[in-house]
Structures are given as structure tokens and as C-alpha cells.
Amino acid sequence: MRKAELKRITKETSIRVSIDLDGKGKNNLNTGIGFFDHLLDQFSFYSGVDINGEIEGDLHIDCHHTIEDLGYVIGECIRKALDMDPGIERFSSQYIAMDESLVRSAIDLSGRPFLYFDYYFERERIGQLETECIKEFFRALVTTSKMTLHLDVIRGENNHHIAEALFKALGRSFAKAKVIISDQVTSTKGVI
Ligand SMILES: [Mn+2]
Structure with missing residues (x-):
């Protein structure tokens, strides 16, 4: 059972998250930021990772703390759940085309946190989501999950499509990277 649960309470956010790495691809988290929920739904669906829990963030300030802290918590849950296997x-790696948009995600569940993502959205917001928070989510996720993640927007015009394609690509590549292929550690060093 590759599952993990975590609670994190600060003055900015209160988060309880549980994940099932081998779930049905359902996100039940309601962040209060509609478009971000739409993005998490894509990650869940295409990765097969179930996300459950509650989050209450200081959205009266902006989206930043809520999204960053959620990235830390989901990332740590992923790390904990993966550690067992x-x-x-x-x-x-995975290319995802969504109409005019084309993105690529390359992952190594390496134990070494690294993010390459240099895309700047043209729009400041998509729905209630401040687009600069998308990178903050990836950065936080990478930090605690300790994955190496390269996300490239190869082309695209529609900011909704680009953001959605990024979360689909992340989900699809994670779906393949998490698969258990051996009872041995997949590293020539013998440790990840
Ligand atoms: Mn959409």
C-alpha cells in the first residue's frame, strides 16, 4: 500500500492531505482556487494518484501561501509513499499536446530535488489563480518529493491550455516513473 498522510499547520495555512500513489486518479481537495483544483484534477487523473484532505489558506492575501504549502505537503507525501518501494x-518523460500547446515533462525520482521551469505566462491570472504561483507549486513539490523535474513549454498560446498541459505531462510522466519494476533499488549506487 503506497499511501501517506500529513498534517501541516502554520499561521498562513492549515493542511491535511492523504495520498494513494496507486489510486483511481481522483483529486478530492478543494483549495478554494477553482482553476488550481482543475490543474490538480489533471495531475491526479493522469498519474493515478488519489489526493484527499482539507486545506484552508490565507486566500484573502493571495494564492501564494496556499499553493506553495500544498506543494510541500503533497511532495512530502509522495516521498513518504515512495520510500516503501x-x-x-x-x-x-512525456510530451503532451493540447490543441496549439505542446509541453514536455522529464522526471527522475532521484532523491535529488531539482526544478527546471523557465516559462512566464502572458496572463497574470487564469480564473482566480495567479499564474506565478504555478512555478511555486512545482518548486515546492520538487523540494519535498526530492524529484528532478524538467518542464518545458515548447509552444502554446492559450494560457489555460499551457497550464493544463503542464499538469497532464507531470501526471503522465509521474505515472510511469512510480511503477515498481524490481525488488532491487534502481540505482547503480544501490541507494536513491
Ligand atoms: Mn481545462
Whole structure:
């Protein structure tokens, strides 16, 4: 059972999250930011990771704390859940086309946090989501999950499509990288 649960309470956010790495691809988290829920739904659906729990953030300030802290918590849950099974595929890359948009995600569940993401959205907001928070989510997720993640927007015009394609690509590549392929650690070093 590759599951994990975590609670994190600060003056800015109050978060309880549980994830099931081998779930049905359902996100039940309601962040209070409609478009971000739409993005999390894409990640869940295409990764097969179930996300449950509650989050209450200081959205009267802006989206930043809520999204960053949620990234830390989901990332840590992923790390905890993966730790039980070391013989995972680890590497995966995925192109996702969504109409005019084309993005690529390359993952190594390496134990070494690294994010490459240099895209700046043209729009400041999509729905209630401040687009600069998208990078903050990826950065937080990478930090605690300790994955190496390269996300490239190869082309695209519609900011909704680009954001959605990024979360689909992340989900699809994670779906492949998390698969257990061996009872041995998938590293020539013998440790991830
Ligand atoms: Mn959409």
C-alpha cells in the first residue's frame, strides 16, 4: 500500500492531505482556487494518484501561501509513499499536446530535488489563480518529493491550455516513473 498522510499547520495555512500513489486518479481537495483544483484534477487523473484532505489558506492575501504549502505537503507525501518501494522505474518523460500547446515533462525520482521551469505566462491570472504561483507549486513539490523535474513549454498560446498541459505531462510522466519494476533499488549506487 503506497499511501501517506500529513498534517501541516502554520499561521498562513492549515493542511491535511492523504495520498494513494496507486489510486483511481481522483483529486478530492478543494483549495478554494477553482482553476488550481482543475490543474490538480489533471495531475491526479493522469498519474493515478488519489489526493484527499482539507486545506484552508490565507486566500484573502493571495494564492501564494496556499499553493506553495500544498506543494510541500503533497511532495512530502509522495516521498513518504515512495520510500516503501525502492525498485521503481524512476525515469520518465512525456510530451503532451493540447490543441496549439505542446509541453514536455522529464522526471527522475532521484532523491535529488531539482526544478527546471523557465516559462512566464502572458496572463497574470487564469480564473482566480495567479499564474506565478504555478512555478511555486512545482518548486515546492520538487523540494519535498526530492524529484528532478524538467518542464518545458515548447509552444502554446492559450494560457489555460499551457497550464493544463503542464499538469497532464507531470501526471503522465509521474505515472510511469512510480511503477515498481524490481525488488532491487534502481540505482547503480544501490541507494536513491
Ligand atoms: Mn481545462
